[in-house]
Amino acid sequence: MTTVASGRSSIGKWIGDHLIMGIGLLVLLYMFTPIFIVVLMSFNDPASRIGYSFDGFTLHNWLNPCEPNGMCDAVVLSVQIGLAATLGATFLGTLMAFALVRHRFRGRAVANVFTFLPMASPEIVMGSSLLALFVTAGFAGVLGFWTILVAHIMFCLSFVVVTVKARLAGLDPRLEQAAMDLYANEWQTFRRVTLPLVFPGILAAALLSFSLSFDDFIITNLNSGQAVTFPMYVWGANQRGIPPQINVIGTAMFLIALITVLAGELGRRRRG
Amino acid sequence: MTDTSPRTTGPGAGEAVGAASGNAVAGGADLVLTGVTKRFTDFVAVDNLDLTVPQGSFFALLGPSGCGKTTTLRMVAGLETPTEGEIRLAGQDITHLKPYRRPVNTVFQSYALFPHLTIFENVAFGLRRQGKPDVDAAVAAMLDLVELSDLASRRPAQLSGGQQQRVALARALINRPQVLLLDEPLGALDLKLRRQMQIELKRIQTDVGITFVHVTHDQEEAMTMADTVAVMNRGVIEQMGAPMDLYEHPMTTFVANFLGQSNLIGGRVLGSDGADLEVEVHGTRLRVPRSRGAQDTGEVWVGIRPEKVQVCAPGSADDGPRSRLAGGVITDASFIGVSTQYLARMPWGQELMAFEQNTGAHEQFRVGDHVELRWVPEHTFLLDADQDANAGVERVDEG
Numbered sequence: 001m002t003t004v005a006s007g008r009s010s011i012g013k014w015i016g017d018h019l020i021m022g023i024g025l026l027v028l029l030y031m032f033t034p035i036f037i038v039v040l041m042s043f044n045d046p047a048s049r050i051g052y053s054f055d056g057f058t059l060h061n062w063l064n065p066c067e068p069n070g071m072c073d074a075v076v077l078s079v080q081i082g083l084a085a086t087l088g089a090t091f092l093g094t095l096m097a098f099a100l101v102r103h104r105f106r107g108r109a110v111a112n113v114f115t116f117l118p119m120a121s122p123e124i125v126m127g128s129s130l131l132a133l134f135v136t137a138g139f140a141g142v143l144g145f146w147t148i149l150v151a152h153i154m155f156c157l158s159f160v161v162v163t164v165k166a167r168l169a170g171l172d173p174r175l176e177q178a179a180m181d182l183y184a185n186e187w188q189t190f191r192r193v194t195l196p197l198v199f200p201g202i203l204a205a206a207l208l209s210f211s212l213s214f215d216d217f218i219i220t221n222l223n224s225g226q227a228v229t230f231p232m233y234v235w236g237a238n239q240r241g242i243p244p245q246i247n248v249i250g251t252a253m254f255l256i257a258l259i260t261v262l263a264g265e266l267g268r269r270r271r272g
Numbered sequence: 273m274t275d276t277s278p279r280t281t282g283p284g285a286g287e288a289v290g291a292a293s294g295n296a297v298a299g300g301a302d303l304v305l306t307g308v309t310k311r312f313t314d315f316v317a318v319d320n321l322d323l324t325v326p327q328g329s330f331f332a333l334l335g336p337s338g339c340g341k342t343t344t345l346r347m348v349a350g351l352e353t354p355t356e357g358e359i360r361l362a363g364q365d366i367t368h369l370k371p372y373r374r375p376v377n378t379v380f381q382s383y384a385l386f387p388h389l390t391i392f393e394n395v396a397f398g399l400r401r402q403g404k405p406d407v408d409a410a411v412a413a414m415l416d417l418v419e420l421s422d423l424a425s426r427r428p429a430q431l432s433g434g435q436q437q438r439v440a441l442a443r444a445l446i447n448r449p450q451v452l453l454l455d456e457p458l459g460a461l462d463l464k465l466r467r468q469m470q471i472e473l474k475r476i477q478t479d480v481g482i483t484f485v486h487v488t489h490d491q492e493e494a495m496t497m498a499d500t501v502a503v504m505n506r507g508v509i510e511q512m513g514a515p516m517d518l519y520e521h522p523m524t525t526f527v528a529n530f531l532g533q534s535n536l537i538g539g540r541v542l543g544s545d546g547a548d549l550e551v552e553v554h555g556t557r558l559r560v561p562r563s564r565g566a567q568d569t570g571e572v573w574v575g576i577r578p579e580k581v582q583v584c585a586p587g588s589a590d591d592g593p594r595s596r597l598a599g600g601v602i603t604d605a606s607f608i609g610v611s612t613q614y615l616a617r618m619p620w621g622q623e624l625m626a627f628e629q630n631t632g633a634h635e636q637f638r639v640g641d642h643v644e645l646r647w648v649p650e651h652t653f654l655l656d657a658d659q660d661a662n663a664g665v666e667r668v669d670e671g
Contacts, residue, residue: 174384177351180371181378182398182443192397196388 035254042247061244068243074233075249078214085152085213090206093160101168118158127222134223143225151219156209163208167201301327301362301450303483308357310343317343319507330477330484332498334491340507341487345453349378361450377444378453382460383436385428391439392424398447414446434465454486458493470497491531503527523566525655528575530664535624539574554620558595560652571657578625580651583614583637586644594646602641616643
């Protein structure tokens with residue numbers, strides 16, 4: 001009986017050690033294959049305009065990233081909108097999160113629910129509603145950078161509030177009381193204790209905002225007027241045949257994200 | 273509830289306080305609470321509290337959870353504002369001062385160390401905010417005092433509970449506050465470490481001579497460390513005094529039960545005979561010195577501490593005057609090493625406790641043995657019978 005039991009448990013152990021690990025690796029492979037394809041295709045030397053197959057290796061795309069007409073303008077516009085939207089959404093969202101976590105006021109519960117609404121509603125519906133709003137408000141002629149920015153700040157806001165709120169809720173209020181007890185006034189308490197402890201949440205919210213904004217197609221497409229962002233450019237290019245430089249931009253974005261995450265992790269480890 | 277004035281300190285308290293104050297100016301920097309009330313929306317946490325904590329004393333606020341002791345502490349720290357009343361420190365009204373404007377520091381329950389700062393920066397925090405010079409030297413000296421110099425560059429999460437506790441203490445003490453508030457500072461430590469830290473805290477307090485106000489629900493902790501203990505219950509101070517005074521002269525059933533254990537037997541004062549009161553307890557007449565009575569007429573609780581009760585075979589000889597209750601039957605005898613704890617069922621159905629030291633000098637009894645309970649009459653105390661005999665019994669032992 002005991003040998004059977006121990007035999008079973010050793011099989012269980014083997015499964016625990018190897019099978020789970022194998023499944024994990026497969027899932028990772030599943031997640032990373034598309035990224036690998038993007039990296040690979042950035043070195044593609046396409047034989048025809050419709051470059052969906054790997055026809056040969058070249059560094060040409062990396063050396064001439066702005067060769068496709070208008071692509072780099074689209075990237076610049078997306079980065080500008082992304083940065084501005086990140087700044088706006090992170091600032092407003094952080095203030096909202098503080099208000100929702102720290103203050104008791106009438107309608108707080110309702111406000112909490114409403115912050116989730118934009119996350120839950122379909123983008124296509126939000127995009128068309130926004131367009132209707134802009135047109136009704138008389139902005140039909142000026143659709144472009146500013147309308148895109150307003151839309152992006154709007155949908156990033158919910159994500160910022162949720163992210164910062166989670167961090168704030170996990171912050172022990174006694175830490176701030178301890179700071180006040182140790183002669184820190186309200187501003188010093190915020191600057192020396194609250195902000196450093198909530199900062200990881202704010203940073204995460206900012207990174208999330210940028211990637212949401214940079215990536216957005218549906219809402220942007222409906223509210224962009226003549227402006228062309230990078231996702232819109234890719235969409236348009238797809239009708240004619242995708243230039244391999246798009247993969248260069250994709251790979252570069254991926255690398256920047258990777259470096260940001262690694263730097264953050266490194267900094268966190270060094271701090272203890 | 274009782275007419276015991278919270279300001280009443282026993283004779284022992286004054287002596288102990290005087291000894292601890294050392295060369296401090298008498299009454300110079302006392303902490304005085306006058307008529308302090310804290311009302312929350314649905315209950316009164318602290319009810320018209322009057323309290324004087326003499327400068328340089330080690331003062332304990334003892335009570336069960338929810339008795340208002342922590343709220344009192346937080347009002348002194350400035351983290352809560354009293355609904356009514358006044359708090360003065362060294363003569364200055366600090367009732368409405370911001371926490372960072374008070375010469376008071378707190379050792380928080382579970383410490384509240386800043387997780388993003390090193391131990392060094394945690395300890396330096398108060399001095400830096402005050403813009404004091406020579407922060408580095410002061411912090412080094414303070415870390416040396418609490419024996420944490422080696423860990424200065426670590427972060428709180430890398431320290432053990434006992435080490436974190438010492439950081440919390442150092443972080444508060446370095447500011448040389450006029451009053452140091454300790455909110456259950458030892459609650460998170462295991463028993464052995466707690467005993468060690470009790471001694472350590474007491475030593476530090478004697479060394480630095482700062483007034484310590486220590487909030488705890490652990491009666492043993494309060495008694496071992498404090499010069500003066502105030503027992504709090506439902507927002508009021510039940511009784512205040514030196515530990516021994518409180519223990520030997522409980523004035524309410526709550527104090528009698530919360531501080532140690534007591535047998536409380538229903539009785540009636542028949543009359544007095546000089547210095548003694550004559551009390552009838554379920555048909556037995558007992559003599560109780562008048563000075564031992566919180567109440568000297570009518571219905572009373574006759575109290576006796578279990579360790580003062582001797583369990584004797586009926587009819588055996590005494591070596592002096594004794595109060596006796598006959599007709600007991602042992603219902604439980606627990607041997608716990610240093611002592612044996614007996615429960616004896618009395619003829620009126622009540623079970624009384626008796627703790628006998630295992631000196632080898634007394635007879636050991638077994639369940640079912642017929643016994644007589646005896647004690648020195650001076651150890652009896654009388655309490656007002658209007659009170660609940662079980663007040664303060666259900667102690668929450670979180671340790």
